[in-house]
Amino acid sequence: MKASTQTRNRRRANTEGALWHDKARNRWVGSVTVGFDDDGKQIRRAVIGKTKAATAARLREVQNAADNGQELARRDLTVSTFLAQWIDTLRGTVAPTTEQQYVDVVRLYIKPYIGQKRVRTLSPADVTRMVRTLEDEGRSANTRRLARSILRRALRWGEHEGTVKRNVAAISQGVKLNATEGRTLTPTQARTLLESVKGHRLEAAFAVALSLGLRRGELLGLAWDDVDLDAAPPRLTVRHGIKRLKGGLIREDCKTPKSRRTVYLPGPVVEVLRAHRRRQLEERLAAGDLWEPMPLGADLIFRSPVGTAVDPANFLHAVYGATEAAGLGRWSAHELRHSAASLLIAQNVPLKVVSETLGHASIRITADVYGHLLEPAKAEAADAMTEALWGTS
Secondary structure (H helix, E strand, C coil), X not given: CHHHHHHHHHCCCCCCCEEEEECCCCEEEEEEEEEECCCCCEEXXXXXXXXXXXXXXXXXXXXXXXXXXXXXXXXXXXXXXXXXXXXXXXXCCCCHHHHHHHHHHHHHHHHHHHCCCEHHHCXXXXXXXXXXXXXXCCCCHHHHHHHHHHHHHHHHHHHHHCCCCCCCCCCCCCCCCCCCCCCCCCHHHHHHHHHHCCCCCCHHHHHHHHHHCCCHHXXXXXXXXXEXXXXXXXXXXXXXXXXXXXXXXXXXXXXXXXXXXXEECCHHHHHHHHHHHHHHHHHHHHHHHHCCCCHHHCCECCECCCCCECCHHHHHHHHHHHHHHCCCCCCCHHHHHHHHHHHHHHCCCCHHHHHHHHCCXXXXXXXXXXXXXHHHHHHHHHHHHHHHHHCCC
């Protein structure tokens, strides 16, 4: 009786792991209970290894995960399968355009390079090699940054779920973004463009783009209830943006609080918007039953001749055509936004106000992008301090 009691005392509890050597296959095998099914039966997980130490370590991983209510990724789980599982969890939690971006980046820039690798053996070096290969293929720094960033977000989800031990993308070598100054219209060129587009059916769009620096999607997503031309001062509120997905155009809320902003309208822009509204009413009468009253669920300011929303790609071509017709060469819609920022800074508008007008997430972004335009102001600051402290310039 005493020996029997001692034997029972030496037995492992159900949740402890068992480890033995399989001589027939010359391998070590471990097994541990990780839970119980609805009938109260044990759910056990097995691990195998070439050495006792390696197998014991894997057994502890499984056991620790089970103690924390987690489950490690299967050893054969590939990065491609893991990313597909992650994307499935995103539906309904992110904007459709964001989800589409994740799908595209995963398909084009992650899966072809590391998709067949196993999640449990993925290393920081694998991620760094993926990024360097993208660079060798001529991919832009922003594309490389997106690939690493999206993989990092997916692996962070895996960490929270307990299927990933560490976020190897987060500790891989980062991507250096080289700031580019880009070109901007001079005040003379901007005035030339505005003079050239007088009478154009999208004249008001060019005026708003150049004076306020709205993003292309924000500009095209404006509705008449977003502007108050009779306020003192007149104002415009950015709330939505138009983007194209594979299923067509959508109008969605701005992503961040800084993107949702109210800005004041210059007097000439107010007048051009009033003229635009009159022109739009004439187009509506001319289109008759073909007119789309509420494209994308809104009374949009900028529309096609039959009242539908303006495709961002079509607007880009309109900008190309207008800038070329003005004798300025080909300029993009983004360069109009860039020009607006430069013109604001040239007029000594405080950087914080410029940042808020553009809808940047922080003033640091504005400073990083447009810092080179602040050099004259820095020189003026030095002269001002010389005068204040030493009384001479």
